Amino acid sequence: MPLGEDRSPLSTTSAYNVKAEVFSSLPIKEMEEIAKRLRRHIITMTGKAGSGHPGGSLSAVEIVTVLYFRLLRHKPLDPQWSDRDRFILSKGHAAPLLYAALAECGYFPVDELSTLRQLDSRLQGHTDRTVTPGVEMSAGALGQGLSFAIGIALAGRLNSQSYRAYVLLGDGECDEGQIWEGAMAAAHFKVDNLTAIVDNNGQQIDGWNRDVMNLDPFNKKWQAFGWHVIEVDGHDFTQLIDAFNQAKQVKGQPTVIIAHTIKGKGVSFMENNPDFHGKAPNAEEVEIALRELE
Amino acid sequence: MVVLDADLSRSTMTQFFAGEFPSRFFDCGIAEQNMVGIAAGLAASGKIPFASTFAVFAPGRCFDQIRMSIAQPGLNVKLVTTHGGISVGEDGTSHHCIEDLSLICSLPGFTVIVPADAIETAQAVRVAATSYGPFYIRLCRPKVPLVHNQDYRFNLGKAVTMRQGKDATIIAIGLMVSAALEAADNLKREGIDCRVLNISTLKPIDEAAIIRAAETGAIVTAEEHLEHGGLGSIIAQVIARHYPVPMEFVAIKDTYAKSGKPAELLQRYGLTAKDIEQGVRSAIKRKVR
Numbered sequence: 001m002p003l004g005e006d007r008s009p010l011s012t013t014s015a016y017n018v019k020a021e022v023f024s025s026l027p028i029k030e031m032e033e034i035a036k037r038l039r040r041h042i043i044t045m046t047g048k049a050g051s052g053h054p055g056g057s058l059s060a061v062e063i064v065t066v067l068y069f070r071l072l073r074h075k076p077l078d079p080q081w082s083d084r085d086r087f088i089l090s091k092g093h094a095a096p097l098l099y100a101a102l103a104e105c106g107y108f109p110v111d112e113l114s115t116l117r118q119l120d121s122r123l124q125g126h127t128d129r130t131v132t133p134g135v136e137m138s139a140g141a142l143g144q145g146l147s148f149a150i151g152i153a154l155a156g157r158l159n160s161q162s163y164r165a166y167v168l169l170g171d172g173e174c175d176e177g178q179i180w181e182g183a184m185a186a187a188h189f190k191v192d193n194l195t196a197i198v199d200n201n202g203q204q205i206d207g208w209n210r211d212v213m214n215l216d217p218f219n220k221k222w223q224a225f226g227w228h229v230i231e232v233d234g235h236d237f238t239q240l241i242d243a244f245n246q247a248k249q250v251k252g253q254p255t256v257i258i259a260h261t262i263k264g265k266g267v268s269f270m271e272n273n274p275d276f277h278g279k280a281p282n283a284e285e286v287e288i289a290l291r292e293l294e
Numbered sequence: 295m296v297v298l299d300a301d302l303s304r305s306t307m308t309q310f311f312a313g314e315f316p317s318r319f320f321d322c323g324i325a326e327q328n329m330v331g332i333a334a335g336l337a338a339s340g341k342i343p344f345a346s347t348f349a350v351f352a353p354g355r356c357f358d359q360i361r362m363s364i365a366q367p368g369l370n371v372k373l374v375t376t377h378g379g380i381s382v383g384e385d386g387t388s389h390h391c392i393e394d395l396s397l398i399c400s401l402p403g404f405t406v407i408v409p410a411d412a413i414e415t416a417q418a419v420r421v422a423a424t425s426y427g428p429f430y431i432r433l434c435r436p437k438v439p440l441v442h443n444q445d446y447r448f449n450l451g452k453a454v455t456m457r458q459g460k461d462a463t464i465i466a467i468g469l470m471v472s473a474a475l476e477a478a479d480n481l482k483r484e485g486i487d488c489r490v491l492n493i494s495t496l497k498p499i500d501e502a503a504i505i506r507a508a509e510t511g512a513i514v515t516a517e518e519h520l521e522h523g524g525l526g527s528i529i530a531q532v533i534a535r536h537y538p539v540p541m542e543f544v545a546i547k548d549t550y551a552k553s554g555k556p557a558e559l560l561q562r563y564g565l566t567a568k569d570i571e572q573g574v575r576s577a578i579k580r581k582v583r
Contacts, residue, residue: 082340128366128367129338129367130366130367130368136338137338137363137367138362138363138366138367139362140362141358141359141361141362143327144327144331144358144359144362144363145331146331147327147328147329147330147331147332147334147335147359147363148331148332148334148335148338148363149335150328150331150332150335151331151332151333151334151335151336151337151338151339151341151343152335152336152338152339153335154320154332154335154336155335155336155338155339155340155341156339158296158317158318158341159339159340177327178325178327178328178331178359181322181323181325181327181328182328182331182332184323184325184328185322185323185325185328185332188323189320
């Protein structure tokens with residue numbers, strides 16, 4: 001049987017194989033350790049695969065860590081639990097980050113991370129909801145995740161379910177017109193059980209956003225579209241947790257957290273280097289990176 | 295069940311659902327890509343979304359969204375588009391959808407239905423609502439004659455033999471089914487005995503019915519769509535693989551139609567009973583005796 005046909009969550013060698021449905025008490029110090037583990041996974045996975053997107057995975061590590069290990073109500077051993085909070089990775093090229101988090105939560109074995117991008121692996125180059133336990137959306141075609149998350153949030157409201165939808169967007173991704181169609185609709189439908197997070201690392205494939213396609217004034221754009229806007233340092237756990245909690249209190253409108261981040265964060269030669277948007281580190285670079293992440 | 299529209303609810307007639315069930319109706323404004331994405335998210339959360347707009351805007355406007363948000367994950371979204379083909383009329387090229395069947399049939403996992411009349415449409419919608427997976431139902435704008443009786447039962451994936459015949463088979467979809475019946479009547483007077491199939495499920499295609507049709511020795515397809523990539527191409531593939539016989543294709547020939555009255559356009563671009571009759575004569579001439 002090809003690996004892809006088995007969607008069942010397997011037993012795991014994860015250090016955080018927590019069977020409970022919430023991780024809400026995890027202290028920040030431990031989250032820092034998890035973040036480091038996720039970064040090491042991203043480097044190792046993409047290095048072994050020989051391709052992939054380390055830069056935009058590394059920039060969102062703290063955002064994803066806070067969500068999966070502190071905020072989301074989810075059950076790694078029951079990925080289809082109907083009351084789970086939903087996390088939609090719209091910037092699907094950050095798949096290595098999501099896979100690392102899911103594995104560390106216990107959705108599938110950590111060992112499986114080494115199969116990234118291989119034939120028959122459950123860990124496709126961009127996310128595929130039909131094969132990977134815990135993956136909510138088949139993403140990779142940028143711009144589609146916000147609309148998808150609005151649909152999920154609306155269904156929750158229609159069903160009187162209390163779950164929240166979280167969607168992680170790239171800042172470069174916000175070049176796509178569909179994002180702004182979604183931004184308009186989320187405000188119009190008053191989808192307040194939806195939180196969008198923009199991984200605002202300032203760069204896209206061809207360089208700095210301001211040179212490729214200027215997004216400024218970014219904050220004002222979201223405000224003008226009817227969103228509650230919070231800006232934070234996207235690598236600061238306390239600020240992220242506060243922002244997510246504040247978003248839950250906002251009624252009658254959606255919230256966007258603009259998280260200021262550094263592309264390639266944590267690895268000196270990858271930081272703010274657009275070369276590592278879609279290029280994997282070679283063996284020597286993996287070694288240096290892992291040393292920096294000890 | 296929830297219904298979505300993109301500011302065309304008074305043309306697609308989703309306004310009736312909106313009036314009856316306002317909390318389960320979402321008008322997404324003139325933003326089809328977003329509508330398709332929202333529909334996918336609703337389906338991923340257990341709803342049965344019906345999303346409707348003109349065919350030219352979905353799949354035309356948002357093919358990638360349909361591909362990645364609906365088709366690849368196999369989500370339970372029903373796209374019901376209206377204003378397919380050139381019988382839209384005076385609105386002209388921008389509103390004539392003549393490529394949608396090619397686009398949507400290219401997506402693995404989609405079930406594609408082109409009903410021939412109102413009776414079949416109502417039943418196809420019911421079948422789509424109660425069958426899991428992505429569906430595309432293509433409707434047209436003008437009133438079309440009823441070709442089915444009130445007791446007709448739509449059978450997903452099965453061609454309907456509208457008329458028995460042994461000299462050739464006309465395989466048609468949508469409003470071309472009634473033109474095919476008219477053509478068969480006219481040809482009968484010439485002594486040509488035509489079978490007529492309404493193959494309303496375009497995907498998955500009823501291969502067995504097509505192979506049986508090939509036994510008549512000649513096949514003519516009739517569709518309100520470009521010649522490339524629609525019904526004719528799909529039938530030709532089955533015929534080439536299983537039972538090669540002469541074929542003719544009544545369809546729009548690699549061009550864009552202009553403004554005009556629906557009947558004028560159907561005539562100008564070769565989509566009348568007369569064109570089907572011509573196709574049958576031509577195919578029969580090439581029969582291998």
